[in-house]
Amino acid sequence: MKKLELSDRDGVAYLAEKIGLTTTVPVEVIYAGGYIPVDLNNVFITGKETHKYIEKAELAGYPRNLCGWIKGIYGTVLSEPEINKVIAVTQGDCSNTHALMETLELAGIEIIPFAFPFDRDRDLLKLQIEKLMDRLGTNWGEVNKTKEDLDRVRQLVWEIDRLTYEENLVSGWENHLFQVSCSDFNGNPTVFAEEAKAFIEQVQERTPFENEIRIGFIGVPPIITDIYHYLEERGGRVVFNEVQRQFTMPFSTEDLIEQYRLYTYPYHVFYRLEDVQREIERRNIDMLIHYTQSFCFRQIEDIIFRNKIKIPILSLEGDRPGPVDARSKMRIDSFLDMMR
Amino acid sequence: MTLGIDLGSRHVKIAWENEKGWNFRRFDTIEFYRQYGQLVNNELRIDFDKLHMETKGKVVSTGYGRLTIKVEGGLVIPEIKAHVLGALHQTGLDTFTLMDLGGQDSKIVKVVKGRMLDFQTNDKCAASSGRFLENMSRVLGITLEELGRHEEDPVELSSTCAVFGESELIGKIIEGIPVERLAAGVNQTIVNRVKPMLTQLISESIVFTGGVAFNPAIKRIIEREFGVEVIVPPEPQFNGAIGCCIYGRT
Numbered sequence: 001m002k003k004l005e006l007s008d009r010d011g012v013a014y015l016a017e018k019i020g021l022t023t024t025v026p027v028e029v030i031y032a033g034g035y036i037p038v039d040l041n042n043v044f045i046t047g048k049e050t051h052k053y054i055e056k057a058e059l060a061g062y063p064r065n066l067c068g069w070i071k072g073i074y075g076t077v078l079s080e081p082e083i084n085k086v087i088a089v090t091q092g093d094c095s096n097t098h099a100l101m102e103t104l105e106l107a108g109i110e111i112i113p114f115a116f117p118f119d120r121d122r123d124l125l126k127l128q129i130e131k132l133m134d135r136l137g138t139n140w141g142e143v144n145k146t147k148e149d150l151d152r153v154r155q156l157v158w159e160i161d162r163l164t165y166e167e168n169l170v171s172g173w174e175n176h177l178f179q180v181s182c183s184d185f186n187g188n189p190t191v192f193a194e195e196a197k198a199f200i201e202q203v204q205e206r207t208p209f210e211n212e213i214r215i216g217f218i219g220v221p222p223i224i225t226d227i228y229h230y231l232e233e234r235g236g237r238v239v240f241n242e243v244q245r246q247f248t249m250p251f252s253t254e255d256l257i258e259q260y261r262l263y264t265y266p267y268h269v270f271y272r273l274e275d276v277q278r279e280i281e282r283r284n285i286d287m288l289i290h291y292t293q294s295f296c297f298r299q300i301e302d303i304i305f306r307n308k309i310k311i312p313i314l315s316l317e318g319d320r321p322g323p324v325d326a327r328s329k330m331r332i333d334s335f336l337d338m339m340r
Numbered sequence: 341m342t343l344g345i346d347l348g349s350r351h352v353k354i355a356w357e358n359e360k361g362w363n364f365r366r367f368d369t370i371e372f373y374r375q376y377g378q379l380v381n382n383e384l385r386i387d388f389d390k391l392h393m394e395t396k397g398k399v400v401s402t403g404y405g406r407l408t409i410k411v412e413g414g415l416v417i418p419e420i421k422a423h424v425l426g427a428l429h430q431t432g433l434d435t436f437t438l439m440d441l442g443g444q445d446s447k448i449v450k451v452v453k454g455r456m457l458d459f460q461t462n463d464k465c466a467a468s469s470g471r472f473l474e475n476m477s478r479v480l481g482i483t484l485e486e487l488g489r490h491e492e493d494p495v496e497l498s499s500t501c502a503v504f505g506e507s508e509l510i511g512k513i514i515e516g517i518p519v520e521r522l523a524a525g526v527n528q529t530i531v532n533r534v535k536p537m538l539t540q541l542i543s544e545s546i547v548f549t550g551g552v553a554f555n556p557a558i559k560r561i562i563e564r565e566f567g568v569e570v571i572v573p574p575e576p577q578f579n580g581a582i583g584c585c586i587y588g589r590t
Contacts, residue, residue: 080571193527327445330418330419330420330461331420333418333419334421335420337418337420338456338459
C-alpha cells in the first residue's frame with residue numbers, strides 16, 4: 001500500500017488503510033506509517049446511529065451500567081467495515097478498554113496495544129512509541145518529519161484556543177470541536193488545517209462575547225451533544241476545554257517523547273490538576289464543570305478536584321449520547337444562577 | 341398577588357397569599373396534567389377556571405417539568421432557587437443547609453447569609469426519595485404515617501435500588517423480622533443515601549423540606565447522627581411553591 005504523504009489530497013489519502021484509536025496516541029507514528037488514524041470516539045458521536053452502536057454492544061452482552069463511550073466504540077468498530085485494526089490504550093485511559101480490546105479481538109479485529117506509563121517514565125514511553133513504530137513499519141526520521149508537519153497544524157488550533165479565551169471570539173463548542181479533532185486531524189491534516197485557517201479568518205469579523213460566566217470544562221469530552229449551546233443560551237461560555245486542549249499537545253517541544261510526557265490526560269490526576277490550576281488563572285475562569293461518564297472511575301477523582309480547587313465546581317455526569325437531560329438542566333440553571 | 345406553582349414529579353403544588361393569609365392546593369401530577377393542563381405552543385395552559393382560582397397577578401413556576409413545560413404567560417425560575425427562597429421565608433433563618441427530599445429528587449443546598457453557596461443532588465436513582473417511601477409502606481402494608489414512627493434497631497437494607505429494595509424487604513418479611521424494625525430500616529436507608537451529600541454541605545441547622553419531611557423518624561435520625569438541629573418549616577411540601585410567590589414579589 002502506498003505511504004500517505006501529508007500533502008496528499010483526498011483521492012490519494014483514501015487509498016491508505018485506516019486504523020482506529022480508542023483515545024489519543026502518538027498520531028505521528030500512524031501517519032508516518034502510512035495509515036489514516038480514525039478516532040473512534042469521534043466517529044461514534046458524530047454518527048447518525050449512536051444509539052444503535054450502543055445497542056449493538058449491549059446485545060453482545062456489554063452491561064447496561066458501563067461507560068457509553070466504550071459501548072459506542074465497540075458498536076462503531078463492528079459497524080465500520082474499513083476498520084480492521086485498532087490501537088487500544090491499555091494504560092492511561094480506562095480499564096474497560098482491556099475488555100473492549102479483548103471482545104473486539106474475539107470479533108476478528110487486530111488489536112495493537114499502547115500503554116502510557118503511569119509515572120510518565122521517559123524510557124518506558126520511548127519503548128512504547130518505538131514498538132508502535134516497528135508494528136506500523138516506520139522510523140524516527142519519518143516520525144519526526146511528520147511531527148513537524150502536524151505541529152504546524154496544531155499551532156492553528158492553539159490560535160483558535162487563544163481566540164477563545166483571550167479575544168473571546170470563539171464559542172465553547174467550536175473550541176471543543178477543533179481541539180478534539182486533533183487526536184486524528186479528521187484523517188486528513190491538510191484539509192483540517194485549511195478548515196482551521198478559514199475559521200480563524202472568519203471569526204475576526206465577530207463581535208466578542210462579553211458579560212458572561214467564564215466556564216472551564218474539565219474531564220473527558222462530553223457525550224452530551226448540546227451542552228455547550230445550552231450553557232451559552234444561559235449566559236455561560238466554556239473558555240477552557242481541559243482534555244480536548246491536551247489533544248492538541250499544547251506544550252511546545254521538538255522532542256516527540258517529551259511531547260507525550262507533557263501531555264497530561266493519561267497520567268496521574270495531580271499532574272492534570274497542575275495544568276487545570278494554571279489555566280484557571282490564565283483564562284480568568286469563574287467556575288468549573290467537572291464532567292465524568294456515569295459509572296466511570298473518574299467520578300472518584302472528583303473528590304480531589306473539589307478538595308484542591310478553590311473556585312465553584314459543578315459535577316456533571318453523562319451516560320448516553322443525546323441532549324442535556326432535565327435533571328442536569330435543573331442543576332446547570334441553578335449553578336449559573338448561583339454564579340450571578 | 342402571585343401564584344406560585346411547583347410542578348413536581350409526584351405532585352403539583354400551588355401556593356398564593358391573599359389578605360387572609362397563605363393558601364395551598366396540591367394535585368397528583370398525572371391527574372393535574374390530565375384534568376387541568378393543555379399544551380399550547382409548547383407552553384402549559386392551565387385551566388384556572390376549572391381549578392376555581394383567580395389569576396389576576398403573576399404566575400411563577402418551577403419544578404421538575406419546568407424545562408419541558410413552561411406555564412403559559414408565566415415566569416420560570418430554577419427549582420433550587422425556588423426552594424431556597426421558600427426556606428428563607430418560612431424559617432426566617434439566613435444560614436442553613438436545605439435538605440429537600442421530594443418524590444424523585446433529593447437536593448442538598450448550602451445557604452450562607454441568604455445566598456446559595458453550593459448544592460448537590462442525587463444521581464439518576466430514586467432510592468432516597470418519597471417514591472421509595474411510598475413503595476416500601478405499600479410492601480409493608482402500613483401507612484406513610486406509621487412508617488414515619490420507627491427508627492429503633494433498624495434492619496439493614498443493603499440494596500441501592502428502589503425497585504430491588506422491594507424484593508429485599510419482602511425477603512426480610514419472610515424471615516419474620518418485626519414490621520417496626522423493617523420500617524426503621526427503610527427510614528435509615530433514606531438517611532444513608534443522603535448522608536454523603538449532607539456531610540459535604542452541613543451547617544449548624546438543617547431545613548428539611550419536601551414530602552419526606554413529614555416523616556419524623558428521618559428527622560430524628562439525622563438529628564442524632566449529625567448532632568445538629570433539623571427544622572421542618574410549617575409547609576414543607578409547599579416550600580418550592582412559596583419560593584415562587586416570594587420571587588414574584590420582587
